[in-house]
Amino acid sequence: MRDIVPISVGAAATGLVLREHTLRSRAERLSAATMETLLNTIDANDAVTGDHVRRVADYALILGEAAGLDDKTLHSVERVALFHDIGKLHGALTDIFHESSKLTPKERRAVMTHPLRGAGVLAPLSAFYPELAKGVAAHHERWDGTGYPRGLKARKIPLEARIVSIADSFDAITHRRRYSHARSLSAAVKAISDGKGTQFDPDLVDLFLSRRVLARIESAMRRAHSPQRKSANRRRGEKNAAPDITFRWRPRSLESQSRDRQP
Numbered sequence: 001m002r003d004i005v006p007i008s009v010g011a012a013a014t015g016l017v018l019r020e021h022t023l024r025s026r027a028e029r030l031s032a033a034t035m036e037t038l039l040n041t042i043d044a045n046d047a048v049t050g051d052h053v054r055r056v057a058d059y060a061l062i063l064g065e066a067a068g069l070d071d072k073t074l075h076s077v078e079r080v081a082l083f084h085d086i087g088k089l090h091g092a093l094t095d096i097f098h099e100s101s102k103l104t105p106k107e108r109r110a111v112m113t114h115p116l117r118g119a120g121v122l123a124p125l126s127a128f129y130p131e132l133a134k135g136v137a138a139h140h141e142r143w144d145g146t147g148y149p150r151g152l153k154a155r156k157i158p159l160e161a162r163i164v165s166i167a168d169s170f171d172a173i174t175h176r177r178r179y180s181h182a183r184s185l186s187a188a189v190k191a192i193s194d195g196k197g198t199q200f201d202p203d204l205v206d207l208f209l210s211r212r213v214l215a216r217i218e219s220a221m222r223r224a225h226s227p228q229r230k231s232a233n234r235r236r237g238e239k240n241a242a243p244d245i246t247f248r249w250r251p252r253s254l255e256s257q258s259r260d261r262q263p
Contacts, residue, residue: 031128038121039082045089051224052171057081058220059167063204066213073159080135080160081167087118087136115140116149135160139168144198154201162201166192166208169199174221185218 043050060081064074088111103111119137126133138152138161145153173188189209196205207213 028128031125034125035079035083035129038086042083042086042089049085049088052175053082053085055171055175055221055224056084056164056167058224059170059217060163062213062216062220063163063167063208066207066210066216067163067204076129076131076135077160077163079129079132080139080158081164083118083122083132084136084139084164084168085114085118086121087114087116090114090117112140112148131158131160134158135164137161139164141165142199143201147199157201162204166200166204169195170208170217175225185221189214 039050042053057078060077061074064077069077090113115137119133122129122133122136135158137149138157141147141150141152141157141161142165143154143157143162145151147157170188170192173183173191174185192200192205193209196202208217
């Protein structure tokens with residue numbers, strides 16, 4: 001004879017599940033809000049870096065989609081791309097990144113601390129995004145093990161970091177920086193190709209340089225350099241201007257929520 005579960009017990013269990021789901025949803029919204037706040041902080045402190053990480057995210061997502069990654073992993077790639085340089089906002093590095101001259105050896109050593117600084121900033125979010133801090137910490141590792149900060153080699157480097165590394169290097173070459181001039185698409189292609197198997201994952205390089213992927217990358221690069229995109233970037237801090245990101249912590253503006261609460 002089957003045991004009969006009292007209705008009150010079943011209702012209590014259902015209530016507990018619903019309560020846990022509600023708490024989890026609230027925590028996830030809070031973590032998404034935290035990430036959006038961090039991204040806005042990057043924009044507020046250094047608009048150049050804010051634009052850079054968005055371009056890197058564009059390129060990284062194109063490469064990740066071409067690699068056939070699932071949606072969960074693509075979101076992970078996007079987060080690592082958007083926050084890979086957050087460690088550069090540290091007070092000890094701000095002046096260095098705002099200089100127009102080439103970096104001195106001492107400044108380069110200081111710059112090399114930014115992956116771990118960034119990972120430290122993002123560590124509190126590890127409960128929801130366990131890949132984030134690890135990916136940010138590893139985005140300057142190299143396939144041959146000569147990168148930094150830990151000298152990880154080959155597939156010991158997180159996939160997100162291997163993808164972002166290629167996208168980051170591509171943007172560094174094709175977009176003007178304070179201490180370097182922009183170079184051509186062909187120069188970027190040659191640099192990525194030359195780094196195959198040493199700096200970069202060779203399979204990802206082959207995919208990045210394939211005709212169909214490179215065509216999408218070039219199109220995204222031209223959009224990023226277009227007057228319309230630059231104008232949108234300048235408006236990012238204005239009222240109701242949404243960041244160029246797929247994760248959002250709220251479906252409506254704060255103003256519309258306020259109107260809904262009015263009698």
